[in-house]
Structure formats: structure tokens, C-alpha cells
Amino acid sequence: MEMDLLRQIENAHVSFSKGQKRIADYVINNYDKAVNLTAAKLGRIVGVSESTVVRFATELGFKGYPGFQKSLEEIVKNKLNSIQRITLTTTRLEEDKILDTVLQSDYENLRFTKEQMDNGDFNRAVDLISGARRIYIAGGRSCEALAQFMAYYLNYIFDNVKLISSNSVTVSLEEIHRINNEDVVVGISFPRYSIDTVRVIEFSRKREAKIIAITDSNASPMIKYSDCKLFAKSDMVSIVDSLAAPLSLINALIAALSIRNKEQVVSSMEVLENIWEDFSVYKDTDFDGHEQL
Numbered sequence: 001m002e003m004d005l006l007r008q009i010e011n012a013h014v015s016f017s018k019g020q021k022r023i024a025d026y027v028i029n030n031y032d033k034a035v036n037l038t039a040a041k042l043g044r045i046v047g048v049s050e051s052t053v054v055r056f057a058t059e060l061g062f063k064g065y066p067g068f069q070k071s072l073e074e075i076v077k078n079k080l081n082s083i084q085r086i087t088l089t090t091t092r093l094e095e096d097k098i099l100d101t102v103l104q105s106d107y108e109n110l111r112f113t114k115e116q117m118d119n120g121d122f123n124r125a126v127d128l129i130s131g132a133r134r135i136y137i138a139g140g141r142s143c144e145a146l147a148q149f150m151a152y153y154l155n156y157i158f159d160n161v162k163l164i165s166s167n168s169v170t171v172s173l174e175e176i177h178r179i180n181n182e183d184v185v186v187g188i189s190f191p192r193y194s195i196d197t198v199r200v201i202e203f204s205r206k207r208e209a210k211i212i213a214i215t216d217s218n219a220s221p222m223i224k225y226s227d228c229k230l231f232a233k234s235d236m237v238s239i240v241d242s243l244a245a246p247l248s249l250i251n252a253l254i255a256a257l258s259i260r261n262k263e264q265v266v267s268s269m270e271v272l273e274n275i276w277e278d279f280s281v282y283k284d285t286d287f288d289g290h291e292q293l
Contacts, residue, residue: 005071006031008060019048020056027072035076039065074219106244109233113245116231124228125186125212126256129154132210133182138164138172138201140194146214146246147188153254156268157261164200172200181208187222188214188250190234190241201225214246 009024016024026046027034034042039053057068129135135158139147144165151163164172179185187201198221201211205225213226216234223229230253232246258265276282 005060005075012060016056016059017052019046019052020059022046022048023053023056031072032076035069035072074217102242105235106242109235109242109245110248112233113231113249116233117249118229118231121228121230122252122256125230125253126260128184128210128212128228129158129186129253129257130260132184133160134179134184135161136164136176136179136183136185136204136209137161137188138185138197139188140197142241142243143188143190143194143197143246146243146250147186149247150186150188150250150254154257156272157254157257157265169196169199172196173203176200176204176207179204179207179209181210184210184212186212186214187226188246189220189222190216190232190243190246193221198222214249 006028009028013021013024023042023046026042037045039057040050043050043053054065057065060068062068062071135154137147137151137154139145139150147163148165151161154161162175164175176185183204185201185204187197189197193215201213201222202225205211210228211222211226212228212230213220213222214230214232215222217231218229230249232249234241234243234246
């Protein structure tokens with residue numbers, strides 16, 4: 001829904017029944033806790049039946065409680081600060097099961113990303129990058145690592161890759177002041193969305209550059225500027241979001257681009273292999289895995 005769910009609940013508050021008002025008050029004041037509650041458990045906490053909770057969701061325009069919960073999850077991802085994330089994490093993770101829980105969460109994020117991927121948009125992204133005069137990659141704050149990874153490997157394929165490395169809006173825009181409609185910008189942003197990255201994308205759109213958004217959902221502020229959107233599931237695990245699925249998506253893009261531009265890759269790697277050998281960049285090992293002296 002376009003309207004912020006919490007604001008929507010507040011606006012509809014006067015029309016709710018007595019029991020639904022108790023649900024509304026709890027959700028507004030405790031949305032970070034409500035997001036993980038089943039309809040039955042939420043009902044027990046506020047003192048209403050499970051069916052009342054379900055009706056509350058349907059009156060807000062959802063087909064059922066799962067749809068309401070999913071929309072609430074988007075609100076939570078965007079609104080929680082670091083302290084709230086730590087508090088929420090401690091309620092979700094058992095100390096002796098942290099490894100299993102985090103790995104399972106990453107697995108589910110990867111599975112969801114695979115199932116929801118639009119192959120048409122993926123192929124469109126490969127076309128746009130392959131045909132661009134210049135390729136800009138923007139990813140601020142926690143997504144900077146993803147942007148650096150993508151830029152590092154795209155430089156093996158193309159000679160026109162520019163990483164927008166600054167978290168300063170002014171400096172970032174100075175780096176792309178010559179951008180035009182022959183260029184492509186890959187914007188990488190996940191909740192909490194970096195305003196600097198969004199502003200770079202907005203500026204690039206005004207200059208008629210092609211925009212590829214790598215993000216989590218249509219709720220992302222980059223979507224309205226994008227020509228091509230690639231969604232990857234990112235879930236809260238700790239004070240940061242899991243970026244396993246976004247990294248896997250970027251891996252797939254790099255693989256597809258290397259195949260599409262095979263001759264350029266082979267030529268580039270031949271030169272690099274000679275450089276690496278001449279300057280002993282990598283240590284050699286024998287067949288037993290021991291370093292050669």
C-alpha cells in the first residue's frame with residue numbers, strides 16, 4: 001500500500017470496534033514486536049479473539065493477516081534504528097542456535113530471491129550494462145561493500161566502470177556531473193535506504209541515464225527512477241541486514257556479463273595473468289597444498 005501502514009491505522013482508528021482499537025493501539029506503539037506475532041498471539045496480548053485480529057487486517061484492505069504482517073515488516077525494516085534492531089534480535093535469536101538461525105535465514109532469503117526474480121529484468125540489466133558508454137555503480141553505507149565487489153569484477157570485463165565511492169552527496173554528484181543518456185547507473189540500496197544513493201539515482205535520472213536498481217522491493221525509494229529493477233531479499237539478523245541474497249544476485253549479473261562479453265574477458269585476463277605472474281601476486285602451492293619455496 002502506498003500510504004504508510006501506521007498512518008493508515010491511525011486514520012481508521014475512529015471507525016474500529018473497541019477490540020480493534022486495542023489492536024491498533026498495540027501495533028502503533030509496538031510495531032517492532034507485533035511484526036513477529038501470529039494473529040492468535042497478538043489477540044491474546046491485547047485481549048481479543050484471533051478472528052478479531054484477522055478482521056482488523058481485512059478492514060485495512062488486506063486479504064488476510066499474512067498480508068498485513070508482510071506490510072508491517074516493510075515498515076519495521078525502514079523505521080527501526082540500530083538500538084531497536086539489537087533489542088529485536090535478542091528476542092528472535094537463541095544464543096546457542098545463532099549460527100543455525102542465521103544460515104537458515106540466509107538460505108530462505110536466497111530461495112525467495114530465486115523464486116521472485118524476473119528474468120526479463122535481469123536480461124535487460126545485462127543489455128544495459130553491456131551497451132553503456134560508462135557504467136557507474138552507487139551503493140552507500142552498508143551497501144558500499146556490494147558496490148565495491150561489483151565494480152572490482154566489472155573492471156575485469158569493461159574499461160569504463162566508475163565506482164561512486166563517496167557518502168557525500170556533493171562529492172558523489174561531482175563524480176557523475178558528465179553523466180548522460182548513454183550511461184547506466186547501478187544503484188544498490190537496502191533498508192535502511194541511504195539517502196545519498198537515492199539522490200545520486202535521482203540526479204542521474206534527470207540527466208536521462210539508464211537506471212538499474214538492486215534493492216529489496218517496490219517500497220524502495222529508487223524504484224520510481226529505475227528502468228530496470230532487480231529484487232533480492234534482505235532480512236534483519238542483527239544490527240545489520242543480511243546481504244547474502246543481494247551478493248548472490250550481483251554474482252549472477254557478473255557471470256552473465258562475462259559470458260556476454262567473453263572476448264573482452266579473455267583478453268583482459270591474459271594481460272592480468274602475465275602481470276600477476278611477473279609480480280608474484282599469488283603464492284603457488286604444490287599438489288599437496290604446500291607453498292612452493
